[in-house]
Amino acid sequence: MKSVWRQPLFLIGFGIVAFFLGGSYVFEWIFGNVPKQTFFIEENGRAVEGPPISPSWMHPLGTDQFGYDMLAKIMLGAKYTILAAMAVAALRMLIAIPLGFVIGTYFQRQRTWINALIDPIHYVPMTIFAVLLLTPILWMPEEGFSTTINERIIFQVIIMALITVPIVATLIGNEANLLYHQEYILAARTLGASRRRIIIRHLTPQLREKMLVLYGQQVVESLIIFAHLGLLQLFLGGTDVDYDPMFGDPPKSISFEWAGIFGNSFQYLQGAPWLPLGPAVSFAIVILAIAAMIEGYTRAMNGKVKLTKRKKMAFVSDETIEWNQQQLKSKLILLKKDMTASK
Amino acid sequence: MKGFFKWVVQFVVALISILLISGAPQLITGFQKGELLWEEYIETLQFHMKSLWDFRDLSVDYYIGRGEVRQVPVFPQLFENISYSLQLLFLALAAAIIIALIGTFITMLLSEKSRSRVKLIFYFLESFPDILIILLAQLTVVVIFQQTGVLVSKIAVIGDDKIYWLPVLCLMILPMIQLYRLSMLTFEAEERQMYVELAKSLGFGKAFILFLHIFRNAIISVFFQSKKTMWFMLSNLFILELMFHIPGIMYYMSENLSGILFLVTVLSFFLPVFLLYSLGEWYFIRRMSRGGAAL
Numbered sequence: 001m002k003s004v005w006r007q008p009l010f011l012i013g014f015g016i017v018a019f020f021l022g023g024s025y026v027f028e029w030i031f032g033n034v035p036k037q038t039f040f041i042e043e044n045g046r047a048v049e050g051p052p053i054s055p056s057w058m059h060p061l062g063t064d065q066f067g068y069d070m071l072a073k074i075m076l077g078a079k080y081t082i083l084a085a086m087a088v089a090a091l092r093m094l095i096a097i098p099l100g101f102v103i104g105t106y107f108q109r110q111r112t113w114i115n116a117l118i119d120p121i122h123y124v125p126m127t128i129f130a131v132l133l134l135t136p137i138l139w140m141p142e143e144g145f146s147t148t149i150n151e152r153i154i155f156q157v158i159i160m161a162l163i164t165v166p167i168v169a170t171l172i173g174n175e176a177n178l179l180y181h182q183e184y185i186l187a188a189r190t191l192g193a194s195r196r197r198i199i200i201r202h203l204t205p206q207l208r209e210k211m212l213v214l215y216g217q218q219v220v221e222s223l224i225i226f227a228h229l230g231l232l233q234l235f236l237g238g239t240d241v242d243y244d245p246m247f248g249d250p251p252k253s254i255s256f257e258w259a260g261i262f263g264n265s266f267q268y269l270q271g272a273p274w275l276p277l278g279p280a281v282s283f284a285i286v287i288l289a290i291a292a293m294i295e296g297y298t299r300a301m302n303g304k305v306k307l308t309k310r311k312k313m314a315f316v317s318d319e320t321i322e323w324n325q326q327q328l329k330s331k332l333i334l335l336k337k338d339m340t341a342s343k
Numbered sequence: 344m345k346g347f348f349k350w351v352v353q354f355v356v357a358l359i360s361i362l363l364i365s366g367a368p369q370l371i372t373g374f375q376k377g378e379l380l381w382e383e384y385i386e387t388l389q390f391h392m393k394s395l396w397d398f399r400d401l402s403v404d405y406y407i408g409r410g411e412v413r414q415v416p417v418f419p420q421l422f423e424n425i426s427y428s429l430q431l432l433f434l435a436l437a438a439a440i441i442i443a444l445i446g447t448f449i450t451m452l453l454s455e456k457s458r459s460r461v462k463l464i465f466y467f468l469e470s471f472p473d474i475l476i477i478l479l480a481q482l483t484v485v486v487i488f489q490q491t492g493v494l495v496s497k498i499a500v501i502g503d504d505k506i507y508w509l510p511v512l513c514l515m516i517l518p519m520i521q522l523y524r525l526s527m528l529t530f531e532a533e534e535r536q537m538y539v540e541l542a543k544s545l546g547f548g549k550a551f552i553l554f555l556h557i558f559r560n561a562i563i564s565v566f567f568q569s570k571k572t573m574w575f576m577l578s579n580l581f582i583l584e585l586m587f588h589i590p591g592i593m594y595y596m597s598e599n600l601s602g603i604l605f606l607v608t609v610l611s612f613f614l615p616v617f618l619l620y621s622l623g624e625w626y627f628i629r630r631m632s633r634g635g636a637a638l
Contacts, residue, residue: 116349120357122570123616124609125577128596129364132605136372147375155375220470227474228582262474266586273482280475291470295463 003300010296016289017082020282024079027072035072035256038063052272062274064265070278077256077279081226082286084157084236084257089218091161092168097211099165100172101203104180105195111177118170126163127228133159138234140241149255152238160222168214175210176203209301216294220287227283230259231266258282346628350621357617361609365391365602391602421592425611427505428591432580432612434507435514436573442515443522451530451553462527469520473579477513477586484509499588510587514579521572522565529561529568536560563627570620577612 004010038059041049055062061070103114137147137155145152179185185202193201226236233239235253239260242251253260258279265275366387373380450461484495496509533539534557542552584593592608 113349116353117356119570120353120613120617122574123577123613123620124361124574125581125612126574127578127581128600128605128608131596132364132600132602133367133371135600136368137375155371159371224472224474225578227472228578231474231582231585269478269481270485273485276478277482280472280478283472284475287470287472288467291467295466 004297007296007300009292010300013289013292013294013296016285017293020075020078020286021082024075024077024082027075031072033076035068035076037067038069039067052268052275054272055274061278062272064261064275065268065272070261070274073256073261074258074278074282077258077261078282078286080236080255080257081223081259081283084153085219085222085226087157088160088222089215091157092165092218093211093215095161096165096168096172099169101176101199103169103173104176104203105199107173108177108180111173115170115174118166121167127225129163130160130225130229131232131234133163134229134234138229138238140239142243145238149237153236156236160225164218164221168218171214172207172211175207179203179206209298213294213298216290216297220290223283223287226257226259227262227280230261230263233263235260235263346625354617357613361606361613362388362391365606365609368602387602391606394603395606421595421607424590424594425592427589428580428584428593429611429615431507431510431514431583431589431591432576435511435518435580436576438511438515439519439522439572439576443519443526446519446523447526447530448550448553450527451534451557452549462524465520465524465527469517469524471517473513473517473582474586476516477583480509480513481586506587506589510583510589513587514576514583517579518572518576521575522569525568525572526561526565529564530557533557533561533564563631566623566627573616573620577616 038053041053041056041058052065053059053063053067059069059071061074063069064073103111107114134156137152137159147155179202185198188198188202229235230253233251235251235255236257236259237253237255239251239253251264253264262276262279262283265272265279268275366384369380369384369387373383450458453461488494497504497506530553539552539557542556580591581593581596583589584591588594592611595604596608
C-alpha cells in the first residue's frame with residue numbers, strides 16, 4: 001500500500017478531497033455554520049450593488065440572491081455531499097460484494113439467466129427511479145415532515161444504495177466467475193479447497209483492487225445522482241416546501257449541501273452565472289479528484305496483487321530470484337535491440 | 344427457439360418489475376409512518392394495470408401552477424413529446440458512435456506514446472459531470488450572444504418550436520467520450536491478436552488492417568459493452584430536458600411524478616431501446632456463430 005502514496009495522481013486527488021472535507025469542518029469551527037450575509041456593497045456612501053453580488057475579493061464566488069456568501073455555503077455544504085456520496089457507495093458495495101460472490105460461486109449455472117434478467121435495468125434511466133422512490137421521503141408534505149432529518153438522510157442513502165445493487169452485484173459475480181476459470185483456482189479445487197476457502201483466499205485478494213476502483217466509480221455516480229436530484233428540487237435530507245399560495249418561498253434545502261445550492265440557483269444562470277457555476281464546478285472538482293485517485297491507485301497496483309501473509313514456498317532465496325529476473329531482463333533488452341537493429 | 348423463449352421471459356420479467364416499482368412510493372410513504380400499506384399498494388398496482396390496459400384513453404395529471412390539475416392524454420399529445428425526446432436520444436447516440444469510432448481510428452494510427460497521453464486526457468474528460476457541460480454550453484451561447492449579438496442556438500425552448508443541435512451536442516459529448524475509451528480498449532486488445540501480426544507480416548498497411556480486420560471484430564465487443572453508455576445517456580437526457588426546458592416527456596415528470604406517468608415514461612424508453620439492443624444482440628450472435636468473426 002505504501003506505493004499508492006508515491007503516485008502523484010493519487011496524492012493530488014486525495015489532497016483535494018481532504019481539502020474539501022477537512023476544510024468544511026475547519027470552516028464551520030472558525031466561522032460558525034451561518035454564512036456571512038451582505039445586503040449591499042457601498043462605494044463612497046452609495047449602494048452600488050445588491051444581492052446577488054458578483055464575485056469580488058470580498059466574496060470570491062459572489063453571493064446568492066439573499067446576500068449569503070457562496071464560498072461559505074459551498075465550504076459548509078461540502079461535508080454533507082461528499083460524506084453522503086461515500087456512504088451510498090460504501091453501503092452499495094457492502095451489499096453487492098457478498099451477493100456477487102454468491103452469484104459467482106454458487107449460482108454459476110444460473111448465471112446466464114441472472115444476467116439476462118438484470119440486463120433490462122440498463123434501459124431504465126436511474127435518475128427517474130431515484131426520483132420516484134425518493135419523492136415521498138424528501139418532498140415535504142403540506143402538514144410538514146413526520147420524520148427527522150437524520151432519518152431522512154438514512155432513508156435516502158439506503159434507497160440510493162439499493163437502486164443499483166443488482167447491476168453492481170452481477171458485475172462482481174461475472175468478475176468472480178472469470179476467476180473460476182483460472183488455472184490456479186482449478187488446481188485449488190482439485191486439491192480439495194472448499195468454496196468458502198476459495199472465496200476467502202483467492203477471490204477476495206484477487207478482486208480487492210477491482211473492488212476499490214469500483215467503489216470510487218460508485219462514489220462518482222452517487223455524486224452525479226445527487227446533482228440530478230438537486231435540479232429536481234429533491235435535496236439531501238429533505239426539501240423544505242413553502243405551501244403559502246401567495247408569497248411562497250422557493251423550495252429550500254435544509255442544509256447547505258451542494259445539490260440544494262445547485263438546484264436552487266440554476267434558474268439564475270443568465271443573470272448571475274456564478275450562482276449555479278460555483279456548486280457545479282465544485283461537483284466537477286471533487287469528481288475529477290476521485291477519478292485521479294482511481295487512476296493513481298490502478299497505476300500503483302498494476303499487476304500487483306496483495307496477498308495475506310503466508311509461509312514462504314520458494315525453494316531458492318530471494319537474491320537468487322532477483323538475480324534471475326535481472327538476467328532475464330537484460331537478455332530481453334538485448335534481444336529487443338537486436339530485433340530493432342535487424343529491421 | 345431457446346433464445347426466443349429466453350427473450351420473452353426477460354421481457355416479461357422486466358415489465359413486471361417496472362410495474363411493481365411503479366407502486367413503491369405507496370409502500371415508502373407507509374413505511375415512514377411505521378405501517379405497511381400492502382392493500383393500498385396492491386390497489387395502486389391494479390389501478391395502474393387497468394389504466395395501461397386501455398391505453399388509448401390513458402392520461403396523466405399535469406399541474407399548472409399551484410394545485411390546478413389538467414388531464415393530458417397520452418395519445419396523441421404526450422406521444423408527441425415522447426417522440427421528440429426519442430429523436431434527441433437517437434440523434435445523439437448516432438453522433439456519439441460515429442465520432443467515437445472516427446476518433447478511435449485516428450488515435451490507433453498514432454504512435455504508442457502519444458496514444459497513452461490522449462487516453463489519459465480522455466479519462467479525465469470522461470469524469471466531467473453532465474450538469475457542468477450543459478451549464479458551460481449554455482453560458483457559452485449567452486456570452487457569444489452578449490459579445491457579438493449572434494444567437495448561435497436557443498438555450499431554452501419557448502412555445503412550440505423545437506431546438507435540436509445544441510441539446511444533441513450536449514447530450515452527445517459524454518457518451519462519445521465513454522464510447523471512445525471503450526472502443527480504444529477493445530481495439531487495442533484486438534491489435535495484440537495473432538491474426539493482426541500475420542496481416543502485418545504479409546505487408547498490409549496499418550490503416551487497411553485496422554479498417555478491414557480489427558474493426559469488424561472489435562465492433563461486436565463494443566456493442567455488447569455499450570449498454571452502460573446507453574444507461575448513462577438516459578439519465579443525461581432527463582437532466583438535459585430540464586435544463587433546456589425541452590417539452591419532452593421529462594418535462595411532465597419534473598412537475599409531478601405519479602405512478603402512471605412513471606410507467607409511461609419508463610416504458611416509452613424501455614421498449615424502443617430494449618428492442619434495438621435485442622435485435623443487435625441477435626444479429627451479432629448469429630454472425631459470431633456462423634464463424635464470421637471471432638470474439
